[in-house]
Amino acid sequence: MIKVLVADDQPLIRASFRRLIDSVPGFQVYGEAATGAQAVAVAASEPPDLVLMDVRMPELDGIEATRRICAADPRARVLIVTTFDLDEYVYGALRAGATGFLLKDTPPAELIRSVRAVASGDSLLGPGATRRLIERYVSRPARRLDITEREREVLVLVARGLSNAEIAQTLYVTLSTVKTHVSSLLLKLGARTRVHLVIAAYEAGLVQG
Amino acid sequence: MIKVLVADDQPLIRASFRRLIDSVPGFQVYGEAATGAQAVAVAASEPPDLVLMDVRMPELDGIEATRRICAADPRARVLIVTTFDLDEYVYGALRAGATGFLLKDTPPAELIRSVRAVASGDSLLGPGATRRLIERYVSRPARRLDITEREREVLVLVARGLSNAEIAQTLYVTLSTVKTHVSSLLLKLGARTRVHLVIAAYEAGLVQG
DNA sequence: GCGCGTATCGGTCTCAGGACCGATGCGCGG
DNA sequence: CCGCGCATCGGTCCTGAGACCGATACGCGC
Numbered sequence: 001m002i003k004v005l006v007a008d009d010q011p012l013i014r015a016s017f018r019r020l021i022d023s024v025p026g027f028q029v030y031g032e033a034a035t036g037a038q039a040v041a042v043a044a045s046e047p048p049d050l051v052l053m054d055v056r057m058p059e060l061d062g063i064e065a066t067r068r069i070c071a072a073d074p075r076a077r078v079l080i081v082t083t084f085d086l087d088e089y090v091y092g093a094l095r096a097g098a099t100g101f102l103l104k105d106t107p108p109a110e111l112i113r114s115v116r117a118v119a120s121g122d123s124l125l126g127p128g129a130t131r132r133l134i135e136r137y138v139s140r141p142a143r144r145l146d147i148t149e150r151e152r153e154v155l156v157l158v159a160r161g162l163s164n165a166e167i168a169q170t171l172y173v174t175l176s177t178v179k180t181h182v183s184s185l186l187l188k189l190g191a192r193t194r195v196h197l198v199i200a201a202y203e204a205g206l207v208q209g
Numbered sequence: 210m211i212k213v214l215v216a217d218d219q220p221l222i223r224a225s226f227r228r229l230i231d232s233v234p235g236f237q238v239y240g241e242a243a244t245g246a247q248a249v250a251v252a253a254s255e256p257p258d259l260v261l262m263d264v265r266m267p268e269l270d271g272i273e274a275t276r277r278i279c280a281a282d283p284r285a286r287v288l289i290v291t292t293f294d295l296d297e298y299v300y301g302a303l304r305a306g307a308t309g310f311l312l313k314d315t316p317p318a319e320l321i322r323s324v325r326a327v328a329s330g331d332s333l334l335g336p337g338a339t340r341r342l343i344e345r346y347v348s349r350p351a352r353r354l355d356i357t358e359r360e361r362e363v364l365v366l367v368a369r370g371l372s373n374a375e376i377a378q379t380l381y382v383t384l385s386t387v388k389t390h391v392s393s394l395l396l397k398l399g400a401r402t403r404v405h406l407v408i409a410a411y412e413a414g415l416v417q418g
Numbered sequence: 419g420c421g422c423g424t425a426t427c428g429g430t431c432t433c434a435g436g437a438c439c440g441a442t443g444c445g446c447g448g
Numbered sequence: 449c450c451g452c453g454c455a456t457c458g459g460t461c462c463t464g465a466g467a468c469c470g471a472t473a474c475g476c477g478c
Contacts, residue, residue: 110319125334148424161405163464176427183466184424193434194465196370198407205304359455373435385457392436393454402464403435 005048007039036060055082070097100124154181159201214257216248245269264291279306309333363390368410
């Protein structure tokens with residue numbers, strides 16, 4: 001039996017969620033909270049398997065409550081359910097330890113599927129949130145680097161922390177050649193030092209393992 | 210009318226998708242492809258609004274086909290639909306430009322919702338894929354840097370590309386002090402040059418990567 | 419053929435970066 | 449009180465980095 005805690009400042013929303021969750025076999029709402037502080041307190045006294053958490057709540061917002069609950073019990077799964085689909089919420093929530101992020105206008109059937117998924121350790125985000133998360137992850141198309149293939153190789157090695165001499169050895173060319181390429185990169189990317197090259201490489205997604 | 214291209218090496222799957230898509234108002238399958246190369250060719254002759262793409266295909270796999278189609282037409286939306294839910298696929302697909310990633314056992318209703326979402330610019334991933342993407346995103350603060358608060362400030366500025374002199378001006382201290390902090394950072398983080406510091410900062414998520 | 423871009427190489431020169439030496443003041447805990 | 453860590457500052461010394469100068473060779477299109 002998955003023990004669910006519902007945290008929302010609106011009693012109607014809580015009741016609605018409770019009905020929905022209780023209708024799912026294997027799930028049961030064992031507690032409710034109207035504030036973030038209450039949610040933390042309830043979670044502390046009786047650890048939930050899953051928390052349905054609103055973001056906007058008095059005393060302590062849902063993000064901070066999520067952070068504390070997850071800090072106290074890393075096994076806890078938190079599914080943020082909110083009216084808004086704002087970036088700061090999503091990223092903050094994920095960093096705080098939330099497992100999922102859904103909008104309140106999500107159809108009940110999908111919400112149930114999400115609850116199941118989150119309870120089993122998977123994650124679900126609303127479409128917009130997923131898109132932005134992906135964009136953050138592959139924020140490549142930001143600026144496409146207009147450099148030659150060889151320069152790209154050199155840039156990657158620079159971004160890995162190799163010195164010019166080390167790059168020369170790696171590519172089987174002389175130090176002079178590497179310096180030429182680096183200078184060309186500095187010019188093309190508008191960088192002053194190789195540090196800027198490293199930053200550009202990370203921003204462009206050329207590296208990042 | 211959203212023009213959809215279905216790419217899968219199995220005719221039955223293609224037929225199934227075609228029926229499903231055509232049943233959605235506003236969507237129509239205008240072409241099919243049995244290989245990645247065919248998909249690229251069809252997309253080149255008649256640009257699709259949306260592509261349903263299998264990963265495992267002869268000649269050219271779905272990832273590479275996605276890369277070429279997206280490179281040729283950045284407006285193209287590609288939804289990867291595959292039997293497997295492997296990491297390399299997901300990350301490769303996203304980097305290649307895919308907008309979504311779903312499993313073939315996804316219920317038709319959810320698949321339709323996904324198609325709509327992708328067509329409208331949003332994204333959808335399978336639960337497992339979303340979880341791993343989130344883990345990648347928030348795996349930053351994994352390695353905690355054992356440095357002082359002041360050193361952290363200096364590190365961030367170094368990672369932003371500032372020279373020691375610029376950092377000194379920013380923090381209202383002398384060049385000597387900055388050099389001391391930088392040296393301390395180099396020692397603590399096991400770095401040889403400030404480039405390594407930048408890398409460490411990005412890996413640790415101290416700066417937006 | 420000629421121009422152009424790319425990749426390769428060599429030299430000189432200046433300077434920021436970093437090592438290594440020293441120092442002071444301050445807060446904090448044994 | 450005394451030791452310790454942190455932040456601050458000053459000096460010397462050496463080296464890699466990068467600018468700037470030059471060059472050759474190759475492939476490509478006009």
